[in-house]
Amino acid sequence: MSILKLQNIMSNEVGKRAFLSRPPEPPANILINDPFQAIFIGNTKLFKVPFSWSFTNLTNPHIAVVGITGAGKSYFVKTFLIRASYIWNTNAVIIDWAAEYRAWVKQSDGIIVSLGKGDYLNIMDLSGMKPLDRVKQILSSFEILTDIASYPEQRRLTEEAIEQSYTNAGFVLAEPAPEDKEAPTLKDAISILEEQLQEGTYEYPAELENAIYRLRQFAREGEDFFARKSTVNLEKLANSGLVDLDLSGLPDERFRALAALFILQTLKERMRFEGWNESKGLKTLVVLDEAWKIAGDEKSDAVMIVREGRKYQFGLLVASQNPTDINEAIFSNVGTTFILRIRFEKFLDYIQGSINFSDFIRSEISKFGVGQAAVNMAFQTSLRFPEIFVLDRVRGEEPLYVYTLDITDILTQSELSAGIIQKDYQFEEEELKNKFIEYNVSTEAINSIFKVLNDQNRSSKILDFIRLLMSNGITTEDVVQFLKNLSIEDLLITRIMSSVGAVNG
Numbered sequence: 001m002s003i004l005k006l007q008n009i010m011s012n013e014v015g016k017r018a019f020l021s022r023p024p025e026p027p028a029n030i031l032i033n034d035p036f037q038a039i040f041i042g043n044t045k046l047f048k049v050p051f052s053w054s055f056t057n058l059t060n061p062h063i064a065v066v067g068i069t070g071a072g073k074s075y076f077v078k079t080f081l082i083r084a085s086y087i088w089n090t091n092a093v094i095i096d097w098a099a100e101y102r103a104w105v106k107q108s109d110g111i112i113v114s115l116g117k118g119d120y121l122n123i124m125d126l127s128g129m130k131p132l133d134r135v136k137q138i139l140s141s142f143e144i145l146t147d148i149a150s151y152p153e154q155r156r157l158t159e160e161a162i163e164q165s166y167t168n169a170g171f172v173l174a175e176p177a178p179e180d181k182e183a184p185t186l187k188d189a190i191s192i193l194e195e196q197l198q199e200g201t202y203e204y205p206a207e208l209e210n211a212i213y214r215l216r217q218f219a220r221e222g223e224d225f226f227a228r229k230s231t232v233n234l235e236k237l238a239n240s241g242l243v244d245l246d247l248s249g250l251p252d253e254r255f256r257a258l259a260a261l262f263i264l265q266t267l268k269e270r271m272r273f274e275g276w277n278e279s280k281g282l283k284t285l286v287v288l289d290e291a292w293k294i295a296g297d298e299k300s301d302a303v304m305i306v307r308e309g310r311k312y313q314f315g316l317l318v319a320s321q322n323p324t325d326i327n328e329a330i331f332s333n334v335g336t337t338f339i340l341r342i343r344f345e346k347f348l349d350y351i352q353g354s355i356n357f358s359d360f361i362r363s364e365i366s367k368f369g370v371g372q373a374a375v376n377m378a379f380q381t382s383l384r385f386p387e388i389f390v391l392d393r394v395r396g397e398e399p400l401y402v403y404t405l406d407i408t409d410i411l412t413q414s415e416l417s418a419g420i421i422q423k424d425y426q427f428e429e430e431e432l433k434n435k436f437i438e439y440n441v442s443t444e445a446i447n448s449i450f451k452v453l454n455d456q457n458r459s460s461k462i463l464d465f466i467r468l469l470m471s472n473g474i475t476t477e478d479v480v481q482f483l484k485n486l487s488i489e490d491l492l493i494t495r496i497m498s499s500v501g502a503v504n505g
């Protein structure tokens with residue numbers, strides 16, 4: 001009897017010790033960093049420790065962000081970029097697939113580059129590189145985006161024609177290019193292939209024809225976005241504050257992917273000269289949001305940059321709604337992964353397999369609301385605490401928009417003329433959104449409510465507003481609570497609720 005009891009205590013004891021030696025959150029000294037050298041993200045869910053991100057102890061400054069549409073990826077990215085710019089003066093280059101950041105960048109006084117709508121990039125530009133290196137990059141992009149790898153002869157012809165056009169323009173293939181010399185374009189390479197075809201001496205003319213056809217896709221009149229003199233100075237791109245490279249004007253995904261790859265390659269070359277220097281902080285952040293086409297391929301520069309870790313003075317931030325679009329090597333090599341809400345089992349399997357977290361964390365992730373996140377960090381030294389923990393919510397950096405509720409429609413004539421009752425109430429966007437998140441209101445509902453309010457110059461009559469909330473599924477209890485928080489008198493709340501036909505509380 002007493003032996004049994006003793007065993008019982010012992011096994012309890014063991015359980016407790018295991019818990020104590022592996023607490024569910026990293027210690028506070030790891031989570032809290034010097035506010036002048038780290039980016040505040042939010043409080044941890046369990047112990048409410050204010051977590052700030054710094055690359056100092058991490059294997060590298062690269063970041064992956066995943067979560068379903070509406071989970072808060074873009075919001076996180078914007079918050080992160082703004083704070084990095086305060087703290088380290090970090091520049092940002094956003095490779096903006098669908099013009100999602102355009103308005104925000106404009107509002108923040110950043111620079112917008114609109115490819116396909118007036119701006120061009122010559123993918124043969126060298127920015128001081130050796131032509132041979134650029135030729136390799138161009139061919140690697142073609143291999144990712146076209147089927148050229150399956151046709152070695154066409155690949156060879158293309159490579160030689162591109163090299164030849166550099167030579168014809170007076171460049172030495174194996175030497176760094178003089179900065180001021182103008183590069184040839186893909187059109188020059190096409191002409192070289194066409195001449196070969198006309199000469200008629202090459203024994204497989206069909207191979208030549210196909211190589212020409214493939215290159216022409218990127219050089220047709222009206223679609224020669226990458227085969228004309230550049231209007232963008234890539235040298236300056238990484239040092240220009242906030243830059244939005246809007247790719248939405250390009251005709252299709254292949255063009256967008258080619259632009260993104262070219263930009264990544266060029267920035268990487270640029271940063272190679274500068275190398276990593278801890279004390280300089282993060283010079284530039286390059287954002288790839290929803291760039292699924294290029295984050296998945298093993299050969300992509302996105303994957304190479306992350307694999308190379310702390311080699312360059314910049315961080316790559318890759319965001320996607322579909323983790324399976326992001327190469328596993330990115331998850332297993334980035335210094336930090338922010339996992340926002342993910343619902344599909346398949347995606348959870350993939351990411352759990354890539355970074356190895358517990359089923360407890362997995363179930364937390366599947367229950368997340370907007371802005372909640374699990375953070376996984378890879379430290380330089382192996383540490384004895386879990387490297388993944390849950391954040392209560394990403395505390396964002398939204399502009400403070402004030403909304404006004406006009407309650408005159410529920411006041412009596414005498415109350416109005418007496419002039420002693422407050423006629424309007426105000427709240428901030430952030431404040432209401434936080435409430436909604438607390439009430440588990442869907443992102444669609446939040447967006448549709450704010451759309452209506454914004455169309456009315458951020459103001460509304462109280463009864464219209466309450467009807468709007470209720471038609472978006474917000475419960476009577478939550479509406480009453482919200483009105484109380486605005487410090488509207490109970491008497492008036494009762495009047496409001498009965499005017500909209502709701503049972504009052």
Ligand SMILES: Nc1ncnc2c1ncn2[C@@H]1O[C@H](COP(=O)(O)OP(=O)(O)O)[C@@H](O)[C@H]1O
Nearest residue numbers: 068069070071072073074075370371394396433
């Ligand atoms: N941490 C957060 N706090 C408050 N609001 C948020 C937060 N994250 C996202 N939101 C809001 O939720 C909506 C969807 O966020 P968004 O970043 O566009 O999602 P995603 O890019 O993942 O599709 C936006 O209206 C945004 O302002």
Ligand SMILES: [Mg+2]
Nearest residue numbers: 073074075100
């Ligand atoms: Mg987004």
